[in-house]
Amino acid sequence: MSAQIRGTLLLDEPMAKHCSWRCGGKAKRYFVPADVADLQTLLKQLPADEDILWVGLGSNLLVRDAGFDGTVIATQGVFNQLELSGEKNTVKVGAGVAGAKLARFCARNQLSGGEFFAGIPGLVGGALAMNAGAFGGETWRHVVSVETLDRAGELHQRTPDEYDIGYRYAQLKNSQQAEWFVSATMQFEKQVDKNSGAVIDIKQLLAKRAATQPIGAASCGSVFRNPENEYAARLIESCGLKGKRLGGAVVSEKHANFILNDDHASANDIEQLIELVQRLVLEKCGIELRTEVRIVGEKLS
Numbered sequence: 001m002s003a004q005i006r007g008t009l010l011l012d013e014p015m016a017k018h019c020s021w022r023c024g025g026k027a028k029r030y031f032v033p034a035d036v037a038d039l040q041t042l043l044k045q046l047p048a049d050e051d052i053l054w055v056g057l058g059s060n061l062l063v064r065d066a067g068f069d070g071t072v073i074a075t076q077g078v079f080n081q082l083e084l085s086g087e088k089n090t091v092k093v094g095a096g097v098a099g100a101k102l103a104r105f106c107a108r109n110q111l112s113g114g115e116f117f118a119g120i121p122g123l124v125g126g127a128l129a130m131n132a133g134a135f136g137g138e139t140w141r142h143v144v145s146v147e148t149l150d151r152a153g154e155l156h157q158r159t160p161d162e163y164d165i166g167y168r169y170a171q172l173k174n175s176q177q178a179e180w181f182v183s184a185t186m187q188f189e190k191q192v193d194k195n196s197g198a199v200i201d202i203k204q205l206l207a208k209r210a211a212t213q214p215i216g217a218a219s220c221g222s223v224f225r226n227p228e229n230e231y232a233a234r235l236i237e238s239c240g241l242k243g244k245r246l247g248g249a250v251v252s253e254k255h256a257n258f259i260l261n262d263d264h265a266s267a268n269d270i271e272q273l274i275e276l277v278q279r280l281v282l283e284k285c286g287i288e289l290r291t292e293v294r295i296v297g298e299k300l301s
Contacts, residue, residue, distance in 0.1 A: 003041050006034040015297075019058035020121070022218045024267045025067025025297060028051075032074045036182060039073065040153035045093040046071060052151060053296060054119045054180050056096065056123030059221050060130065064297035065267045075125055079182055084109060089190050090144060095125030095181045097134070103202055106132065110114065111188035115201040119209050119223045130292065131170045135205050140165045148172075148179040155182070167223050168292055214254045218261035223274060224289040228262040232289055233257040236277055239284050268299060 013030035016023050033039035046052070051070030055061060079094035082105055089111055093102055099120035106114035116137025120127055127139045128146060140160060148156045156179060164171045172179055209215065224232035236242070236256035244251045248265030251273065252258035259273055278289050 003045060005031075005042050006038045007042070008032040009042075013072070015058075015063040015072070018072075019061050019063060019220075020056055020218065021058075021220050021261050021265075021267070021270060022061060023261055023265055023270065024063030025065045025300075027068045027070070027072040028072065029071040031071060033078055035078065036149070037153070039078075039149065040155075042071075042193040043149070043151055043153040046151070052178070054125065056126045057098070057121065059122040060126055060293055062220065062267055062270060062293055062295045063301045064271070064295065066298035068297040072214075073180070075123060076085075079125070081183060085185055087144070088183070088187070090185055090187045092183060092185050093124050094183045095123060095128070097124045098122070099124060099127055106188055107202055109264050110191040112191050113137070114186070115205055118202045119205055124184060126180045128170060128184055130168050131165055132168070135208075140170055142188060144185040144187050147182045147186045149182050150179045173230075189253065214252045214257060214258050214260060217252070217258075219252070219258045220293045222257045222292050223259050224257055224277075225292050225297075226286050227289070230287065231257075235281050235285050235287060235289070239277075239280050241277055241280065244276070246271070246276065248274045251277065267297075271295060271299075 010030040012026045014026050031042055033042065052073060053068055053070060054073045054075060056075050065116050075096040077096060079096035081092055081094035085092040090108065094130050099117035099122060102124060103114050103118035116135045119134030121133045121299065122132065126132065131138055131140045133139065143160050146158045148158055150156065162173055164173055226232050233256040236251065241251050242253050242256050247269030248261060248263035249269040250260050250262045252260050259270055274291065281287060281289050
């Protein structure tokens with residue numbers, strides 16, 4: 001690197017340490033920036049054809065066993081701004097803030113509507129990238145504006161009308177280059193009674209999540225998107241796939257839309273089980289399941 005960077009740059013970093021599935025190969029470079037300016041310095045020095053992967057909690061990611069031949073940007077604990085923005089009922093939140101932390105912040109400030117973020121097992125940047133949702137809430141319903149960074153290191157201010165937004169996706173319109181989320185300004189509703197509402201709702205939602213999902217197990221969260229007017233978990237269960245195992249990977253007995261690393265699973269074990277579930281659901285139900293999880297890198301030859 002010709003210009004000085006202040007963050008931590010690791011070479012050949014095992015991605016199993018940074019993904020909630022606890023498996024996967026090595027990244028050629030793994031960078032934890034000191035701040036936005038530091039990340040801009042790095043981006044301006046990377047080769048134009050360098051593959052770049054932004055990672056938060058690694059909860060929606062499968063890195064194949066041969067690893068990722070590019071640069072991983074780690075956002076957890078870096079883009080951590082979280083404050084009332086000064087506008088009516090709005091919050092400025094960094095892409096590196098956990099969804100649960102945003103939910104609790106809103107509740108403490110008597111803002112309702114953000115409780116569902118407590119059910120998203122990732123950071124705000126990932127929630128923006130895939131329009132994440134839980135318990136009936138969706139991320140982009142609350143977005144007023146976002147700040148993004150392109151691969152040349154330039155910052156941009158964007159509004160929702162510059163994006164195509166739908167179920168589990170948010171895509172910048174008419175853009176030939178990648179941009180990643182640095183922060184967002186979000187708007188919520190003001191609670192009338194500060195002694196009830198959001199705080200209670202968060203506790204109830206977390207209790208519901210713990211009762212219905214394999215919390216604490218090595219998983220990526222929901223593997224598949226729900227088809228229109230259907231639930232992926234119901235389809236998978238109807239095919240008798242709860243408990244189905246390939247190597248160390250197994251379909252959760254508690255929630256069929258979760259695949260667990262139950263016994264030192266490789267990324268290939270998990271990917272093969274994903275493909276098996278898709279194939280059997282298509283054969284038996286006539287419905288093609290699409291993944292929520294992002295799969296990157298190369299398979300071992």
